[in-house]
Amino acid sequence: MYFSDFSSEGAMNQERMTKISHFVNEDAIFPISTERSTINIMSNSKVRVRFAPSPTGFLHIGGLRTALYNHLFAQHKKGDFVLRIEDTDRVRTVEGGIENICQSLKETGVIPNEGIWIDEKGEIVERGTHGPYLQSKRQKRHHEYADELIRMGKAYPCFCTEERLQELRKKQQLEKQPTGYDGTCRNLEADEAKKRISNGVPHVIRLRFPEQGSVIIHDVIRGKVAFDWKEIDDQVIIKSDGMPTYHLAATCDDHDMEISHVLRGEEWLSSTPKHIFIYEAFNWELPIFVHLPLILNPDKSKLSKRQGDVGVNDYIEKGYLPEAIINFVALLGWNPKGDQEIYSHEELAELFDPAKINKAGGVFDTSKLNWMNNHYLRALSEDDYFKKVLPSFEGIDDDLAFLKRSALLVRDRLETTVEIKEVTAFLFRAGFDFQEIPLAWKDQDADSVKERLEAVREVLTNMEESNVLNIQIVENELKNLIEKNGWGNGDTLWPLRVALSGMKKSPGPFELVATYGKERALQRIDSAIKSL
């Protein structure tokens, strides 16, 4: 069985198979006699998971992790990973949201094999046999399900106005009462309801939850979680504009798309009873639920803008490598055990196990991401490194070879690709102010500095260009010079380094010489000598 290695809950599988009733004394709770729908699906042995974001904003780090875990699980199980877009909220939908979600997933390598995707031309396309995957296109189906629910007595039309409900809520809050729908339309006569509908009275459709008893959710991460029905509000499933709400749409779509495992954020845990109610009403087989711990701001609230960048594209633009982002995000809430820190996407897929996901939320703290990004930057081949980093040099200098040497010079100390411009700026500066940064080492006098720099100039002048570009040869030559004259490293190398960098702290003199090349290095040294 595909769920057999959820090692945590052997019994859970048993229960899933025998399909326990979640209702207590069902007949008493559902007095309206209905035929139970029997749309049983065959037990699907293939793992099918989905990431179902709404295009109400750009893909953020939390969404990426949810998508990634779905992806890793699908890869691990050789199952399907579906991307569905939940665009049922017309007012909050953001222009370009779908494109951004697809693009961010694409750039980080979290690629679904079914559903919505973006092609090379940037066009949104749909792939797969369970479509449409744009939720708004499934409206007809959602209405069929809603009608069926009404027929079964599991849902009812509600004519309460938003204004009245808002006032009700306000009053409840003021009186410190639990907020919730007061059930005004719950027991409306069928004839009366029909009359109002045909008269065009605006209405929504609500689920009719049991008034007593409880539901138990079996969650892979959290085990059994119980809710009392009486705490749960009759949920709107069709809005007055005819659009379904998440609860109906996602549940029905998951079923229609034969989703076997629902991996989603923990914020959905408390509405899962509503979804189970729908599965039960239709006698559908439940998926396995995996509610992921939240990713948190530094103050431990749910991750949000306001407290820093959270968009995946923000991090891409800042110069974080996809491998680093994926590695970091994967380990935020899950860990394959052991002391390893660096994992490739393939390794993650190989090792991924939902049963080992943490319960507690995790703070998104970028300091480790920086370290990781530096690690991946250093692991890149030179060519790949140049591809990532050279665009930041646009318009700075025409000498490509020099730019490449400059990029290599600072590679080890780079945390993100975009900071390269700032870190290498001194290399391209016209001249330095040696009044500010002393060329002299400790209490060295000016004559000594001059002597050393002139000697270095002579050595470099007599070297072949190709040798000047070789760090090791430069080092050998200059160390010979120092030894021959009985000088100290400090009183020769410090002035040289400052002459070349104009800074107290910089890369070493040998690598600087080799980065500049003969002509540029000599220019720097000359101007330093002149300043003395």
Add this chain to the structure above:
RNA sequence: GGUCCCAUCGUCUAAUGGUUAGGACGCUAGGUUUUCAUCCUGGAAAUAGGGGUUCAAUUCCCCUUGGGACUACCA
């Protein structure tokens, strides 16, 4: 207010009914070095509190405290 979830170094985490509670990032001290970074070697740093169960609890149970999510005709 109600419901539900959660709790190991600052952060991400590992571990077990018996451990000097491990690793990583960050911080920090020293070494290497002309400076910085790298690199190497150290250091500080955690089981929220209180009750049980047990020979033994950080681990299992309960309570408290703290944090969080949800509480929409948003997802």
